[in-house]
Amino acid sequence: MRFDQLRMSIISLVVTVLALTGCATIPVTGPVGSEPLPVTDAGQVFVEAEGPVAGATPIEVIQGFIRAQAAGVSDDYRVAKEFLTAEGAAQWEPNKSTAVYLGEPVLAVVAPNVSGATARVDGNRVEVGGAIDLAAIVDQTGQLVEAASNESQIVSFKLVRDNGQWRINELPDGTYVSQPNFTVTHRRIALQFLSLDHQYFVPDVRWYPSRNLAGHVAEGLLAGPSAWLRDAVTTAAPIGTTLQVAGSVQVSAEGVAELDLSSAVLSADSEQQSLLLAQFNATLQQVPQVRSVRVTAGNVDINVTAASVLQDPQTGAAVAVVTDNAVQKIVDGALVPDQGYVSLEGVNVTALAMEPLDGPQSGQFAVVRQGKRSIAAVPRILRNAETPQVLIEAPELSAPSIDRFGWVWAGSVSDIYVATGEGEVSTLAAPWLASRTIDAVRVSRDGARVAIASHDSSSGESQSTIDIAAIVRDDTGVPTQLEQGVTVGGSLAVAHEMAWIGESTLAVIGASGVSADSNIYVTPIGDFSQLQPVLDHPVMITGDLGVRTTLHVLQNDGVLMTRSTTGASWTEVARDIAAVAYPG
Known part of the structure; x- marks a missing residue:
């Protein structure tokens, strides 16, 4: 049956709602929270389920x-496989992916012998299909991608009579798990790899089953x-280490994780062993009960x-602003x-970026966006220049960002520009942006990744996408390419x-599919976006580590706001602000 025929069959039926609350110990509705990294809760929750009931209808079999x-x-899908024929169980690959769904999936008998508002099942074969509202898709490596608002997936199961009972004979690979069940049976973990200069950890976020975490x-x-990150990071584990x-x-009861590795580590x-131990410490201490790590190779x-x-x-620095032309x-x-920078009188400042303190100029390098057509370095008073020196000129430039190597980043239409403080400019290849318009560019503090927000400029749709790309650099730190x-x-x-606002978390000014109004969202990598307290007309955002007290948002009337210490509201900081930025 074709996709559109299946959808129309489902819509035309009086459908049966899949109720999952009967036997599972975790509810499938209600609010869902996500835990920050690292986690320290030692509790583990396991979901129990029952096998098929004699005489169950096809829809009841799919429900179970x-x-x-x-x-x-x-249970290694032992109970789930009881709902399958031997052929279905042999072909099903549950670990291929996981569709994390919202609410209650809607199922219906779609073939054969469907008549009017009543679905009748005759014979020995039947097809059950439906639409599942998605929260996320998790691939077989544990990488989670949050679904778009109102995104759904059509599913189809074919059943046959097996010894008089309906059993599933054909089914899609992968699994379907409700969002509440998923967030308690799995844990979000940031695998910690190394920047190429070994100065920073670079996270690679995955979700793993809580059992044997x-x-x-x-x-x-x-x-x-992950393959996309491979050329931007390194690991201290020797090749072949297992x-x-x-x-x-x-x-152990004392919280010591004991790893016995293969002889390759010797x-x-x-x-190198010291770096590897640091990686294990930073990664495994996110596991509940783990407080330290002991590594051996054999004896x-x-x-x-x-x-x-x-x-x-x-960042180690105070938040910077442009106000009163300075x-x-x-x-x-x-x-x-x-007092170190020249006056900005007469400059139309629309954005600001400050160099990180560990940059080449020790945090003394600043740039501003002038209108939306140029990005210029703000000279220090001791230098001869008296006005900002243009580094990048292009139409519709995004706000600038400065990485820890001193490179200035910005987007224009579908191009990513990078420039030195001396004005050497180049563009980086990013083929996936060819038909898109770039809205924002932000380099992570480790210098290995860049967040790029863009929207489709070819179809006229405004749907945005935020990509985290790997920055590939040469031996001197010069950016050479991006990996999506x-x-x-x-x-x-x-x-x-x-x-x-963290190694694996962004704060975003955006809008959901539910409302067109711009709001503030905390958007973790590999997790679900969280709406923050409402703030009117936000236009610029910056932050240090975390949300409370360091997150600053500029409103369109020039009023700068920050989160209160309780995190429940916003507090005014200053007025008549043109731009705001923490280093980065």
Whole structure:
């Protein structure tokens, strides 16, 4: 049956609602929360399900099958397979992907012998189909991509009579799990890899089953980064390093995770082993109950001190603003002029970017966007220049961003521009942006990734996409190309501006598919976007680590707001502000 025929059959029927609350121990409706990283809750929740009931109708069989899939991570899909024929069970690949769904899927008998408002089942074969409202899709490596608002998936199951009972004979690969069930049977973990200079951890976010979580996480780290991230990061694990026993990591009562690795790790020198231990510490301590890590290879202790690597650091700087034609800082709630920069009188400042403190000029490099057609460096007073020096000229430029290597980033139409403080400019290839218009560009603090918000400019649709791309650099830190990575914030229809507020979290000014009004959203990589307290007419956003007190939002009337210490509301900081930025 063709896709459109299946959909029309479903719409024309009096459908049966799939009720999943009967046997599962977790509800499928109600609000869902996501936990910040790292997690410290030691509790584990397992979903139980029952096998098929004699005399069940085809729809009841599908209901039971979907219900049982939530328990699959605990019982290796033993109960779920009881709803399948031997042929169906042999062909089904449950670990291929997971569709995380919202609400209650709607199912109907679509063939054969459907008449009017009543579905009759005759003979020994029947097809059941329906629409499932998606929250996310999780691939077989554990990478989660949030679904677009109102996105759905059509599913179809074919059943036959098997010893007088309806059983599923043909079905799609992968599993279907409700959002509440998924968030308690799986954990969000940021695998920690290394920037190419070993200065920063770079996260690769995955979801793993809560059962044997430490084993899944250790194997994920040893398997290496996602393909898209591979050329932007490195790992200290020698090639071929595995767990001595696949999936086996013992966690003692004292919280020590004991990893017994293959002998390949013995070939690494002490510096490499030290970096590897740091990776394991930073990654496994997100697992409940794990407080430290011990690594051995056979009977040999890897007795080194973990290397010092920056993980999710604060910027270490006060938030900067442009007001009264000058760059100023906000210190203890008061404006303090920065005497190091020339006056911006006569400059139409529409955005500001400050260099990170670990940049080549130790945080003394600043740029502004002039209107939307140029980005210029703001000279220091001790230099000869008296006015901003243009670095990039292009139409409809996004707000600038400065990485820790001193490169200035901006987007124009479908091009990504990078420039040095001396005005050397180049564009980076990003083929997936060819038919799109770039709205915002922000480089992560580790310098290995860039967030790019864009919308489709060829179809006239305004649907935005936020891509996290890997930055490939040469040995001197020069950006040479971008690798398209994961999409975040899928539930947002529009994304205007954004800022990194953590190693794997963005704050976004955007709008959902439900409302056209711009609001503030916290959008984690590999997780679900969260609406923040409403703020009128936001146009610019910046932040340090976390949401409370450091997240600053500029309204279109020049009023700068920040989150209150309770996080429940917004507090006014200053007025007559033209632009605002933390380093980055």
